[in-house]
Amino acid sequence: MAPPNAQARRPTLYDVAKLAGVSPSLVSLVLQNPDKVSEKRRAAVRSAIAELGYRPSRAATALASNRTKSIGLVIDDYRNLWFVDLLRGMESALTEHGYQVMLADSRPGENRIREAADGLLAMHVDGLVIAAEPAGTVLTGTGVPTLVAGWRNGVPAEVDLITNDDDAGGALAAEHLLGLGHTKIGHLTGAGGAAAHRRAGFEARARDSGADLRIAGDSGGTSEEDGYASACWLLDHHPETTAIFAANDTMALGAFGAIKARGRAVPADISVIGYDNSVLAKSRYLELTSVDNRSDLVGVEVAKVLLERIAGPSVSPQRRLIDPSLVVRGTTSRPAR
Template sequence: MTARNPQARRPTIYDVAKLAGVSPSLVSLVLQNPDRVSEKRREAVRAAIAELGYRPSRAATTLASSRTKSIGLVIDDYRNLWFVDLLRGMESALTEHGYHVTLADSRPGENRIKEAADGLLAMHVDGLVIAAEPGGTVLTGTGVPTVVAGWRNGVPPNVDLITNDDDGGGALAADHLLGLGHTRIGHLSGSGGAAAHRRAGFDGRVRQAGAGLWIAGEEGGTSEEDGYASACWLLDHYPETTAIFAANDTMALGAFGAIKARGLAVPADISVIGYDNSTLAKSRYLELTSVDNRSDLVGVDVAKALLERIQDPTKGPKRELIKPSLVVRGTTARPSA
C-alpha cells in the first residue's frame, strides 16, 4: 500500500517575502497600498505571489489594517429587480478601490432591517448602504459611514441620500399616457417611499390634465402578486380603465396576468407602463414600456458618496437626484375607444 502524500500547505506572506527578497511588512504594504512601494519591489512581490499562487487572507488583512475593504448593503426584497442594477453600479465604482459588497436581504419591517444592518456591522464593514425602509432607529449610531439609496420614509436630514427623481418619473409616465389620449387611468402603487414619490408625480400630472385616475395598493407591497391583486381590484371596480401605470416592472407583470384573466389584451384593450426599465421590461416577449430610473447610476453615485465619507467623515450631508427617462416599447398605444 502506498501512503498518500499530505496536502501541500498554503503559501504564506512569509514565503512570498522570502522569494521576493523583502520583508513581510513590505509584502503587506504592496497588498494594501502599492503606490507607496517602488516599482522594482512591487514587481518582485507580485512575481513571487504569482509563482507561489499566494492568496491574501482577508482576516489577516483586516487585522493588519483598520479596514475590511467591505461595504454592507441592506435590501428588503431580493425579488425587486431594481436592486440588480443598483448592485452592479455600486460594484463598478467600488472594485477599482479594492472594496467588495456584502449583501443582506431582509423582509420589510424595522426590526428585520435593523437585524440585517446589525449583522453587517458585526462583520466590521467599512460603510453601510441602506436600500430599504430604515424606520426610526436603523440609521442612528451605526458607527460607520452610511448612505441611503432610493427614496425612503423618515430619512434624517443629516444622512446622505442618493435616489432617482421618482416624482419626475411618475410625471413622465403620465405625460406619455395622456399624450396617447387616455383619460381613464389606473395606478398600482405601494407603501414605500419610492412608490409614494412615483405616485405623487403621476397623480399630480394626471389630475392637472383633468383625466380620471384610480389608485390601488397604496398600503400594500410591490411584488408581482401584489400587482396582480391590485390590478384585479382596479379592473373589477373600474372596468372602463384603458391604461395602467405600475410602480415597478414586477407589478406590471402582475397586471398582465389580471388583464389576461379577464379576456383582455395589452395594449389593444389596456396599455401598461412599468417602472425601473429592468431586464423584465427589456424582454423581447414582454417589450414593456417602462420608466428608466437609471438605478445603475444611483449605485455608482452611492458608492462614490460612501467612499468620500469614508475618507472624510466630517463632510456635510449629500442629497442627489438622478434624472429618469421613458423607454417606449410595445405595451402602450392609443385607447381603442
C-alpha cells in the same frame, strides 16, 4: 510521499517576500498602499504573487489596517429586481478600491431591518447602505458611515441619500400616456417611499391634464401578487380604464395577469407601463414600456459617496438625484376608439 489527497501548503506572505527578495513588511505595503513603493519593487512582488498563486488573507489585512474592506447592504425584498442593478453599480465602483459588498436581506419592519444591519455591523463592515423600508432609527448608532439608497420613509436630514428622481419618473409615465391620448388611467402603487414619490409625480401630471385617474394599492406591497390584486380591483370597479401605470415592473407583470384573466389584451385594450426597466421589461416576450430609474448609476453614486464618507467623516450630508428616462416598447399604444 504525501497522500494523494493531501493539499499543498498555501503560500504565505513570507514566501512571497523570499521569492521577491524583499521584506515581509514591504509585501504588506504593496498590498495595502502600492503607490508608496517603487515600480521596480512592486513589479517584483506582484510577479512573486502570480508565480506562487498567493491570495492575501482578508482577516490579516483587516487586522493590519483596522478595516475589513467590506460594505454592508441591507435590502428588504430579494425579489425586487431594482436591487440587482443597484448591487451591480455598487460593485463596479467598489471593486477597484478593493472593497466587497456583503448583502443582508430582511423582511419589512424596523426590527427586522435593525437585526439585518446589526448582523453586518457584527462583521465589522467599513460602511453600511440601507435600501429597505423603513430606514428610521436604523440609521442611528451604527458607528460607521451609513447612507440610504432609494427613497425611504423617515430619512433624517443629516443622512446621505442617493436616489432616482422618482417624482420626475412618475411624471414621465403620465406624459407618455397622455401623449398617446389616454384619459381614463389607473395607477398601481404601494406604501413605500419610492412608490409614494412615483405616485406623486404621476398623479400631479395626470390630474393637471384633467385625466380621470384611479389609484389602487397605496397601503399595500409592491410584489407581483400585489400588482395582480390591485389591477383586479381596478378593472372590476373601473372597466373603462384604458391604461395602467405600475409602481414597478414586477407589479406590471401582475397587471398582465389580471388583464388576461378578463379576456383583454395589452396594448390593444389596455396599455401598461412599468418602472425600473428591469430584466422583465427588457425581455423580448414582454417588451414592457418602463421608466428607467438608472439604479446602476444610483449604485455607483452610493459607492462614491460612501468612499468619500469613509475617507472624510466630516463631509456634509449629500442628496443626489439621478435623472430617469422612459423606454418605450410594445405595451403602450393609443387607446382603442
